[in-house]
Every structure is written in structure tokens, then in C-alpha cells.
Amino acid sequence: MNKEHPDVDAVLFDKRDIESMVKRMGEQISRDYAGKDLVLIAVLRGAVVFMGDLMRQISVPLAIDFMAVSSYGDKAKSSGVVRIVKDLEMDIKDRDVLIVEDILDSGLTLKYLMKNLASRKPASLEVATFLWKDIDGKQAAVNPRYVGSHCPNAFVVGYGLDFAERYRNLPYVGILKSEVYA
Ligand code: 5GP
Ligand code: MG
Ligand code: MG
Numbered sequence: 001m002n003k004e005h006p007d008v009d010a011v012l013f014d015k016r017d018i019e020s021m022v023k024r025m026g027e028q029i030s031r032d033y034a035g036k037d038l039v040l041i042a043v044l045r046g047a048v049v050f051m052g053d054l055m056r057q058i059s060v061p062l063a064i065d066f067m068a069v070s071s072y073g074d075k076a077k078s079s080g081v082v083r084i085v086k087d088l089e090m091d092i093k094d095r096d097v098l099i100v101e102d103i104l105d106s107g108l109t110l111k112y113l114m115k116n117l118a119s120r121k122p123a124s125l126e127v128a129t130f131l132w133k134d135i136d137g138k139q140a141a142v143n144p145r146y147v148g149s150h151c152p153n154a155f156v157v158g159y160g161l162d163f164a165e166r167y168r169n170l171p172y173v174g175i176l177k178s179e180v181y182a
Contacts, residue, residue: 004174005158005167005170005174007157007167007176007177007180008157008158008167008170008174008175008176008177009174009175009176009177009178010174010175011172011173011174012151012152012156012172012173012174012175013149013159013172013173014172015171015172017149018053018148018159018171018172018173019053021130021148021149022050022053022054022057022130022148023057025054025057025128025146025147025148026054026056026057026058026059027057028146029054029058029060029098029128029146030057030058030059030060033058033060033062033096033098034060035060036060036096036123036124037094037095037096037123038058038060038061038062038063038095038096038098039062039063039064039065039090039092039095039096039097039098039122040054040055040058040062040063040064040065040098040100041064041065041066041067041088041092041097041098041099041100041117042064042065042066042067042099042100042101043066043067043068043069043099043100043101043102043109043113044066044067044068044085044086045068045160045162045168046101046102046103046160046161046162046168047100047101047102047130047160048066048160049102049159049160049168050100050101050102050130050148050159050160051064051100054100054128063090063095065088065089065090065092066086066088067084067086067087067088067113068084068085068086069082069083069084069085069109069112069113070082070083070085082108082109082112082113084116091120092117092120092122093120093121093122094121094122094123095122095123096122096123096124097117097122097123097124097125097126098126098127098128098146099113099114099117099125099126099127099128100128100129101127101128101129101130101144102129102130102131102159102160102161103129103130103131103132103133103151103156103161104127104129104131104132104133104134104140104142104144105133105140106140106141107140107141107142108141110127110129110140110141110142110144111141111142114127114142126144126145126146127142127143127144127145127146128144128145128146128147129144129146129147129148130148130149130159130160131147131148131149131150131151131156131173132144132147132148132149132150132151133150133151133152133153134150151173152175154175154176155175155176155178155181156173156174156175156176157170157173157174157176158170158171158172158173158174159171159172159173161173163176163180163181
């Protein structure tokens with residue numbers, strides 16, 4: 001077990017959990033994208049850690065690119081407002097695009113992104129999300145094809161996920177103590 005950060009209440013997924021989640025996703029993706037023209041698009045900045053691990057578990061040829069959107073700011077609540085801060089370098093027309101996300105909550109961020117990317121006419125467009133907060137019977141605005149794990153409805157940090165740009169470097173995913181953001 002990793003030494004816990006004092007601001008973390010509980011570890012949800014440790015290094016070994018993460019490794020097996022990512023490996024399984026990589027194997028699924030490798031099977032599904034054999035013979036295709038795969039482009040992984042990570043959503044900055046939270047998804048970079050997952051992207052780095054996931055791409056090394058995919059055995060088929062691929063390209064990577066990055067987008068930055070802003071939806072949460074430094075707050076723990078979704079604003080519902082999404083804005084492209086950095087666009088792709090790559091032309092994705094006729095390519096098989098897989099969006100790589102850290103965590104899917106309301107799905108508003110991804111819904112906006114997918115609509116935007118679909119207008120560029122990729123051959124296919126799917127989502128791989130490391131975590132999915134699909135609890136309380138609420139429907140996410142998008143349906144991810146690949147999911148690392150479901151996640152409780154708590155504010156989590158680590159493995160790329162931040163609060164006010166901190167905690168991204170924790171090698172595990174943990175629940176942030178509420179007094180930190182209260
Ligand atoms: P959505 O638009 O799906 O509600 O929000 C998605 C984005 O909000 C994620 O990509 C992530 O940046 C942020 N987010 C949602 N839930 C959490 C969480 O529990 N912890 C952290 N650190 N970010 C979250
Ligand atoms: Mg994200
Ligand atoms: Mg964030």
C-alpha cells in the first residue's frame with residue numbers, strides 16, 4: 001500500500017488496481033482496433049497519466065494528440081460550461097478516434113467534445129474513461145465504450161486528477177478529505 005497523503009481520506013484504487021484496470025482496457029482496445037487507424041485523444045490535463053499508461057498497453061499502431069477544455073475550474077462542482085483551451089494538431093477526418101478521459105461525471109464535458117469532434121468526420125468516435133461516476137441512477141450525457149472502473153460519488157484525486165492543480169502526482173486514486181475543499 002502506498003503511503004497516503006494527509007489530505008486523502010481513503011485510497012480507492014492503488015497502484016496494482018490501476019495497473020490491472022489499464023491492462024484490461026488496453027487489451028480490449030487492441031482487439032477492437034486491429035487493422036484500424038487509431039488516434040488517441042487525451043483531454044488535458046487530468047488524462048495525461050492515464051494516457052501514458054494506456055498507450056503502452058495497446059499493441060496496435062496508434063497516434064496521439066491532445067485537447068484542453070475547461071469545465072471545472074478550481075471548484076469541486078461542475079459549471080456545465082465547457083470551452084476549448086487547446087485544439088488538436090492533427091486532422092482526424094476518416095481516422096478511428098478514441099477519446100481518453102480521466103473521469104466521467106455528468107458527461108457534459110465529453111458530450112460537448114464529442115459533438116465538436118464528430119463534426120470533423122472521423123471514421124469512428126468512442127470514449128475510454130478511467131473512472132465513471134455512474135451512481136444514483138443518473139444518466140451520463142455520453143456512453144463510454146471502455147471503462148476502467150465505476151467510482152463512488154465523492155471527489156477523488158490522484159493518478160492525474162487534481163483539486164486546484166494539486167494531487168495529480170499521487171500514484172493512486174483517493175477520496176479527498178472534504179475539509180480540504182469545503
Ligand atoms: P463532467 O463534465 O463529466 O461532469 O466532468 C468531467 C470533468 O470534471 C473530468 O474530466 C474532471 O476533470 C472533472 N471531475 C469530475 N469529477 C471529478 C472528481 O471527482 N475529481 C476530480 N479531480 N475531477 C473531477
Ligand atoms: Mg478530464
Ligand atoms: Mg481538474
